[in-house]
Amino acid sequence: METFVDAGDGYRLWVETTGGEGLPPLLLVMGAGASGIAWPGELVARLARHHRVIRYDHRDTGRSTRAFHERPYAIRDLAGDAVAVLDALSIERAHVAGMSLGGYLVQLLLLDHPGRLLSAALWGTSVLGGARPDPEIRDEDLPGPDPRVLAMWEQMGQERDQEAELRWRVEHWRILNGGVLPFDTGEFEDLERRVAAHSGGWTASLAHALADRSGMERGGELARVTVPTLVIDAPEDPITPPPHAARLARAVPSARLVTIPGLGHALSRATVSPLADALIAHTRSAGAPGRTP
Template sequence: MTRVTDPKLPRHETFVDVTDGYRLWVQTTGDPERPALLLVMGANASGLSWPDELVELLSRDHFVVRYDHRDTGRSTHAFAERPYPIRALADDAIAILDALRIPRAHVVGMSMGGTLVQLLLLDHPDRLLSATILGSALIGGAAPDPDIKDEDLPGPDPRLLALWAELGQERDAEAELRWRVAHWRVLNGDVLPFDPEEFADLERRIAAHSGTWHSPAAHALADQSGMERGAELAKVSVPTLVIDAPEDPITPPPHAARLARAIPTATLVTVPGLGHALPRAVVPSLATTITDHTGRRS
């Protein structure tokens, strides 16, 4: 059974206990009387990776919830002792809504978070007011698309593959910070300006929040089975927004278009210049894109 560890903190920070002895750090922002909006971040990433500026803009219209996945941030780190499949992280999102007594929410998922949102669309449509997906590919097992074939889909930027080969290596704090900023530089894409100090400051805050500079890698090791369900998305009825990030070095076009075509209720919207990072330069337009979508479904 899930529970809020401290029920007197519904609008700030709390911890939610989920399965297998994992406890998740959860932060809420905004008026709890407004429609809830749950932010689901990508693999091995703390919830603080959602920019504070974006959270603040979204909280003008929503009760915003962001959280640390298992093995990130202040949540329990225990993958070596208690491994889990990636699909368990989707169950964690529902456990957080249950613990906060939120019957239905808008959900926004980035990268792996977008994969989890696809699972939520399939398994928990009754809990979703709407869904927004960015920086994510269509989950496996999808019906063939006559216009966008698998061979048309580019893979990740080779610069990222080189950096990912170093994921989880032991580095001192200074070296780890340099690696993370280099990673963000590639994720940002080559159109929007990149401010290394903006992302260095973000990583310093994440390290302080987490209490460590150790680079998490549990999600790269987690079981990927049970994800071959793309064909089921044809039955989705929840209003869904797919955001096309034209400069995304992980899931570049036409990944977003393929995902949108697989969901009958999906709308595809391009945010110019967007890559696989959320720099300040793109936050206002991204917030507007999300709230335009959620505002029609609240």
């Protein structure tokens, strides 16, 4: 089922739900500049055997309102959008999973809306800024993104024709995939064509890169989190490589760290089975949801 949700300040978010309404809800939170369509259909289908799966388009992505230059917002407002989606669907509590920027948003949900979360899962991300010093994994031990990724990001938003844009996006995914799991060019070409069809065009928005990042220095507060949390270590992630995941898991007392061998920063077919298995095992262990009347 597809619908639109009002998130305030004139923003409407495209939302899709898959799976039985009586199943425990699972909200998927995508990364920066990515629409909900970036969640692989095969992964959604696997999760929907056990959950009412909810994926949505962030502001300025997909079919959601694109108005950043007229009504700018902060990254932290995107976490509020996730709550707005739950409210609109009358979901009191949900399992929540986020990758990349979605992982930062899940951390904000853990801090500001713990009563709305049955469990949390996050990967492809790092601990929020301002985390307490860790004697075993120091901040200076955390590597930055691969230089190849940074070089691609310098070209983000440049004007290109459709075919050149498609080639750029697929090459970006090739680097994000890492060097272990197989990379199928056709798979990611199909993904980007679906994203373009869903979005109504090939113009990429830089809104999330330009959004206000204040209020994100809250890593020290993660020490009070009690929501069951799964941190997935993606050992081939070229954006947040090890030991970012281990540092995050150590910052959250309720967290459990699980490694998916070969996982990078892309969701290819090869990742669907191990990722679905890890998420389902985690939500199952966290228990059943509460629902509003």
